[in-house]
Amino acid sequence: MVRIVNYIKRQKEDGTTFCTLEVQAGIEMVLSQKTNQYYVTAKKTFISSTFDEETCQALIGTQVQGSIVKQECEPYEYTVKDTGEVIVLNHRYVYSPQEATGSSSTTANSDGLEAFSKNGKYETVLAD
Structure with missing residues (x-):
C-alpha cells in the first residue's frame, strides 16, 4: 500500500496547469555506506492526475x-539538497499498481499498529 501525502500544482509547456499526487510507501531501514549506521526513509514519487486542487487536498491521507x-x-x-553535491543517477522511483513482494520495508511498529502521517505529525492507527 502507498499513501497520498501531498499534491503539487504543475504547469505544462502550453501554460495549462494540472496536479500531481505525491505518494509515499511505508518506511524502510537503510544502512548508511558512510557511517555504517541505519536510518529510516520512505520511497516517494509523483503521479499525474486529472483532479483539481480541492479534490487533491481531500485525497491526502488516502491509501492506494x-x-x-x-x-x-x-x-x-x-x-543533494543538504550538501550541494551533484551526483549522477540512472534510476527513478515510480508507482506500480502491484504490491511489492519480498520487500524489506515495514509500516508496522512492534505493537502491530501501522504508523502514517497525514499532516506531518506522527499518528498511530489500528492495522486492518
Missing part, C-alpha cells in the same frame, strides 16, 4: 493499493 519501485532510466544529474 500498490507500491513504489525502482526503475532504470537515462542517467541524469541530481543535486
